[in-house]
Amino acid sequence: MKNLLGGKGANLAQMAKLGLPVPPGFTITTEVCAYFYQNNHRYPPDLKKEVKEAVAQIEEVKGAQFGNPENPLLFSVRSGARASMPGMMNTVLNLGLNDEITRKIAEKNPCFAWNSYWRFIFMFADVVMAAPEEELNEVLAGIKKERGLKLDLELSAEDWQETAERLKTKVKHLTGREIPQDPWEQLWEAIGAVFKSWNTPRAITYRKLNKIPDDWGTAVNVQSMVFGNFNQNSASGVGFTRNPASGEKKLYGEFLAQAQGEDVVAGIRTPQPIEKLKEIFPQRYQELLKISEILEQDYRDMQDIEFTIESGKLWMLQTRTGKRTAQAAVKIALDMVRGELITKVEALLRIPPESIESFFRPSFDHNSKKEILVKGLPASPGAAVGEVIFDPAEAGELVDKGHKVILVRTETSPDDIHGIAAAEGILTSRGGMTSHAALVSRGMGKPCIVGAEEMYVDYKNQQFSAQGKTIKKRETISLDGTRGEVYSGKLETIPAQVPQDLHEILNWADKERRLGVYANADTPKQAKQAREFGAEGIGLCRTEHMFFEESRIPAFRQMILARDAKERKEALEKIEPLQRDDFLEIFRVMEGLPVIIRLLDPPLHEFLPQKENDIEKFAQQAGLPKEIVAQKVEQLKELNPMLGHRGCRLGITYPEIYEMQVRAIITAACQIKKEGKNVKPEIMIPLTLGEKEFLILKTTTKKTIKEILEREKINLDYKIGTMIELPRAALQADEIAREAEFFSFGTNDLTQTALGISRDDAGRFLPQYLEQKIFQEDPFRTLDIEGVGELIKIGVERGRKTKKDLEVGICGEHGGDPQSIEFCHQVGLDYVSCSPFRVPVARLAAAQAALKQNEFNEAIRDS
């Protein structure tokens, strides 16, 4: 019932249903939140009455009364949206306390009474009355300073009373209002504040980052309080039913004795590991283990829990499916399949494809060992290198300018979310594995180290020191989130070690997917990498980089500067053997798998020197007058190169270039055949706009190939096809398919030409297009399904109408994007092609696409 009750409310209800110890409470639904926003912050007419009845019910269960000084019932008022938004919205604890009630409780347990009252005033002033938090914090800090105390636990009952009273006065001073003494007034104000906290800036940012719709709204959970700060026999803690970083099947977490739960997550004191609970409260620890087991059986997934012990009795305050690292996600999924808790299919559907890319990324080379600057808790794994920045806003600005930064803080708070999103990695001096920094970093898949207590963060001087060393703002450090170690300077990296578990899961994925997965690879090295990651072919081999190499570019420039076809041919002859060797190596690596090679695509001016002194240098090398070179450079300049003399327009005007490339490809293929090996070259014409154009190029290509094959007396399987990257080509697909043997959707250019937006210039306005939801996603990352997707659909349908078994794939950036891959599956493409590192991501995403479609089909059949 998450949609109605919010995640927290639904799970509290479920835990109660399972018979677990949950403090009684009730939930005001997300529908009320929607009503609240649609009706000018008013509630539905019946709400008052319903809340009254619910409170009365709890009073009966608890045997205590809301507002009764002799036997008071206190509430926590908690937010809880459909999707978890940890710490982003507000909670008010200890609600129902006022001067009179507090004094009454203080007769028996003064320290607890005044500490709780201080907490209530603080939270109510902060959340409901919007008093500035720093100002509120000063009161406790002041008392501690006056008394020469460091820890909260050192304060006496009198100290807490003094703190509470001073805070009350300060709140009046800050807001011009008294803290309401009437518990019912407190309750209604807190409920309103929780609804309003749905729209705080940080909650809005969090939703944006996590793609949570703005109109979902939050529920409000009103729950009777249990007190982890009641006495020495009390504690509060948080935990995971399995290790969220490694996935190890072992209760994992931390707690604070004599504290309320907020203290644990806020990182105010560094909490104790849960193993210590075994020593202090051995029976509660066993109970917690049992509850973990029950929850995992019921939810069939790893859970993230909150609990409190009041006078030796355990209470469960929250459970939800736990966020985890990619490592943990893979291990947990596999362990649960082995433990027969979930099926292979469920395991496959559970791992976010995006997240597994990190496995294939390099890690630090620990042989090139450097001095460890400081150690902390390894909260989120991975290697990050960047400049030290202390201010989250500044981190965002620097990253926008192209820098890489590491955000260093004593601790992070939900307001820092922007800076965390921008940083390569996060380092904090305080907090535990479940602190805000740790939780958020893991969610974002960012390396993070917390609780590096040896480190002293000096915001004022914008530096931190550790082991007698001082690191200033903008200095580079390396952060190893897997080991929890920080190094000064930049550490070298080594290739990733992919765990066997992941290979096993990817093998399952391969059995489920229908889409082929190819890689975009331009060099033998990339091709090798792609095969190791499981690519079944090369979907896009770009040939232009081969000309950019220092040893080749002079010859290629000579070709461009040639005055006639003869001179051009002479220059091309110098390049041909080099190209042939490139292809030979790639074919060898790919061992008979399809290799789709795109003929020259970029405009020629990209190959010429642009700067004055480069032109001069080149002219000297080439033995040409400087003026001639400069003139040619000028001539080739285009107003709009993206739509200029490029792609197969070059092939039409300079047929010698494509002929040379085709010769290089086919001679290399023949050579491989002669070596007794298999080879599958596919020649791809870029930027085709129609059948006639394609036919001209195909005819010359065929002629060239025929000559070689006759000369070499070799039989070769090859294909000639085209990219579809113009709207016209998609619409003309039926015509083009008469001649082309395959299509590959070049969705980078197709997106540019369909939207009329140049990717390189979109930075100036795209952010606002996303902000105003004109686009849901960046169309250059995730396929614009309504527009570009429609063109692809048309292209596939029309193409296959002419040629039933036309091979169709995609080779733009989108080929590695899980959402786009799902679409490619649905429209019946044969394969997706993406960068080597994305190949594993694509394998999993393709399997998920197939499984989701099966589920969908079954659902249709059943209805």
Ligand code: ADP
């Ligand atoms: P968040 O969504 O930010 O986690 P919660 O609603 O879980 O906020 O509240 C924050 C903390 O307040 C909890 O972790 C828990 O420790 C404490 N808390 C909430 N409800 C109660 C309660 N009924 N009794 C005692 N402590 C509570």
Ligand code: MG
């Ligand atoms: Mg919580």
Ligand code: MG
């Ligand atoms: Mg293109």
